Every structure is written in structure tokens, then in C-alpha cells.
Amino acid sequence: MADTKREIERKYESEDSGLPDLTGVAGVEAVVDKGVAHLDATYYDTPDERLMASSVTLRRRTGGSDAGWHLKLPVSEGVRDEIRAPLSDTLPDELAALVRSRVRDVELLPVVRLRSERDVRHLLDTDGRLLAEVSVDAVHAERLSGGVGDAQWTEIEVELADGGDPAFLDKVEKRLRKAGVRPSGSSSKLARALAETAPKKKLPVTGAPVTAGDHVLAYVRTQRDAIVALDPAVRQDVEDSVHGMRVATRRLRSTLKSYGKVLDRAVTDPIGDELKWLAGELGVDRDREVLSERLSAALDEVPGTLVSGPVAERLSTWSGDKPGGASARLIGVLDSRRHLALLDALDALIADPPLLKAAGKKPHKVIAKAVRKDFRKVSGLVGHALELEPGTDRDVAIHEARKKTKRTRYAAEAARPALGDPAKTVVKSMKALQNLLGEHQDSVMARQTLREVSAVAHAAGESAFTYGLLYGREEQRAAAVEAELPGFWGGIKSEADAL
DSSP states (O other): OOEEEEEEEEEEEOSSSOOOOOTTSTTOOEEEEEEEEEEEEEEEEOTTOHHHHTTOEEEEEESSSSOEEEEEEEEETTEEEEEEEOOOSSOOHHHHHHTHHHHTTSOOEEEEEEEEEEEEEEEEOTTSOEEEEEEEEEEEEEEOSSSOOEEEEEEEEEEEOTTOOTHHHHHHHHHHHHTTOEEOSSSSHHHHHHHHHOOOOOOOOOOOOOSHHHHHHHHHHHHHHHHHHHHHHHHTTOTTHHHHHHHHHHHHHHHHHHTTTTBOHHHHHHHHHHHHHHHHHHHHHHHHHHHHHHHHHHHHTSOGGGOOSSHHHHHHHHHTOOOSSOOHHHHHHHHSHHHHHHHHHHHHHHHSOOBOGGGGSOHHHHHHHHHHHHHHHHHHHHHHHHHSOTTHHHHHHHHHHHHHHHHHHHHHHHHHHHHOHHHHHHHHHHHHHHHHHHHHHHHHHHHHHHHHHHHHHHHTTOOOHHHHHHHHHHHHHHHHHHHHHHHHHHTTTTGGGGO
16 A cells, blocks of 8 residues: 655765764754665666656665655655555556556656665754754666666755754755755756766757747647646545646647647647546536535525525535545546547647647737637627626526636736736736636526425425525625626726737
């Protein structure tokens, strides 16, 4: 069974095998020698080093106190989640699943073997509590595939104790720098090993986006990367991970539509259809969860004297409350051939983009035109909704305006690096409008659910009074949005003119 540990550490270059005296670090009462450990780790990756390209490391290690399989996923600078599984001859299934979005059907191979002599010290406070573990690692790296030769070096690693204050690492670094020790130029031992044993090859020339196509592809690449990077988090049921992946799919699909003059929609529309499918699958549980939270919060606001019958129980049954954890259905989607084929299609799109003539033009004209076009569509839909009488037709029209508002927001997000503040203003306004119209749509869906649940309650001989009360309050919330919309829209409808 795998477990997860948050790892916060910093690495430093060491010209010799010595460790500077750390007893002078503020807060350190004692530096305790914990002896030398002999570590032997084999790192795995695809032949094209997909894991390393994403700052992900996968290894099988013997020696030390934590022998086993270790998968490290980046969280932020200097912070990684290390997922550990017991030592075995083959890669455990739970770790294989967490790298599937990156590896797919490509075989994982041993790429580097690292053997280290680790001289460990514990930094303790006045109460004997561990502040950090400091080690001096004498490393020997042997390339197993994809490169040549070996490499040797010595480095100092400082890892914060569980639950420790990251600011303590700044104090240790200050002392190390004073002693002439400098931060490592490599993010990990594996990164350094790969760099020092890599075959000589000409590196691709990269630079800031220049053309309209450059800017659109940069945004497409960012969303593709987000979908792939969030896969392990979704499988582990990390908070907001499903929502984050769903938003990335929507951003990507909207971009392919909005910038149809840049990327050929004959190629991108089938990909957009698959992104719509993925967003729908991600939303099956998410939409019900959000609506359930809304209804539960609304019920909590009702005085107990006005709650008639087992309303909370009915709503809980409708929501399908169950223990936490990613659903087997959703994991099945991520493991499906269809999903992996979508990821392959996105890779191919980025590697060989179907660029049209406009892609080679300057971004200010092409990208601004696309955003203004989407903005005009929002304007038309909002205006149409306001002309309708309250009721089903207006509800549908507001929902359509909301969907187009999201698309315009994402188009403006992609445009920000090229257009600057005017695009930023549109993003901010569209987000606010999206939230307003989203409140209205949530009310529509809440009322539909209340009708369904109240019908079940009525059939069971229960009172429908409280459902009617909640329904009326939702009507009031929707009416408040409709009353606010004309003035709200009037304040932002000319912003696209600045693009």
C-alpha cells in the first residue's frame, strides 16, 4: 500500500565532503550524527525521458530506512510529494497508475543507477525535536540507457522535518552560504546524472512567443500540461483536482474554437469533441457535489420549525453521499483507451500544429480580433436574454450567455501575454459576469432538483412544505441576478473596444 509524504528540501554544491558547522544556526540546540547509509537506487523513465521533462522521478531504492519504490511529483519550487510503496521486483500498480497520463503505452526503462554514501546529521531544537535532516551525499551515477558513461559528485541536502516551518531552511542556507556553499544548479540527483551522462546533441532554440500562432500554441501547451499534471491528483482525490482538470479541458476546447483562424478547425474540432467528452465525465460527480453543497447550505438557513419531514436525509440520498476517494468510474475514464488517445492527439497537435495563414501574423491584430468577436457574441446573448420575460426561455438564454462568457474569458486569458492590460481587464470582467450568470444557472438547477426530490417525498407521504420554501428562495436568488444584470452588463459592454 502506497503512502504519501510532503518533501521540502534544498540541495547544495559541495566541493569537498565536509559539512560546515551548523550549531550556530538560529534555533538549533544540537547537531546529532546519525551515521552513514549506503543507498542504491535505479531510476526509471521512458526512452524520451517524459517523466524527467515533467520534473517527476520514479525510482526503486534499497538501503536506508525507506527502501522501496518512490514516486516524486512536483508541488512547487523545492516542494515535492513523495509517494512510497513497498520494495518489490516490479513497479507497483498504484504507482504505475499515477504516471499513466505521462507514460501511456511507452515502456518504462531503467535509465540511471545512483549509488550514494549518505552521511546524515539531525538538527534538533532545545526540546530535542527534529528541525531538519542534513546529509552529505557522495554520489556515483551510472547511465543505464539513453546515454553514456558515469559521473561522480558530492552534494549537501537539507530536508525540513515534517510539519516544520519552511523559513527555517532560510536560516540554514544563510549559514551554508557564509561557509562558501552554494545552491545546486540541478533540481535533483537524477537531473544532474542525466545531464552529465547525456549524449551530445544540439539543443532546440526556444524563445518568447512572437507570432499569433506562437501565443495560441503557448496557451494550448499550458492547458495540455495541466491536464496531464493533474491526473495523479485526481486519482488521489486531492481537493479541487477534478475541478482543475475540468477547467483545463474547457479552456483548451474554447481556445481551439476561438482561434479557428489560427489553428485549422478541420483538425482541431475532433479534438474539441473529445475534450467535451472528458469535461462531461469529470463533471458527472462534480456538478452533483456542488449542487448538493448548495442545497445543504440553504437548508441550514431554514429555521428548525419550518423543516417538515426528513428533508436532509432526502437530499443526502439524492446526492449519493459516499466515503471520500476518487470514484472507480472516474479512474476508469483516466485509464481508458479513449482518454489516452486524446492525450496523444494533443501531443501531436502541439508537435505539428495545423497553422493557418493568420498564425504567422502579428498577434495584436489576429488575437484581438478573435477576442472582440467572442465579446460581441456575449453582448448579443445577454441582450437577447434581457429582452425575454422571466421564465424558461430567459433561463435558457442566460445559460447560453454564461457559456459564451466563459469562452470569451479563456480567449482573453490566452491573449494576455500579447495584449497586456486590455486583455486582463476583459478577463476580470468576464470572470465576474460568469460568476453572476453562474449563480443564476445554479438556481435553475437547484429548483429542478427540489421539484424532483419533493415529488419523491410526496409519493412517500411526506410533507413537501420545506421543498417549496427552498424553491421560493431559489426563485428570489435568480430574480436578484436578473435585476442586477442590466446595470452590470452596462458597465462592461464597451471594454473590448480597448483591445
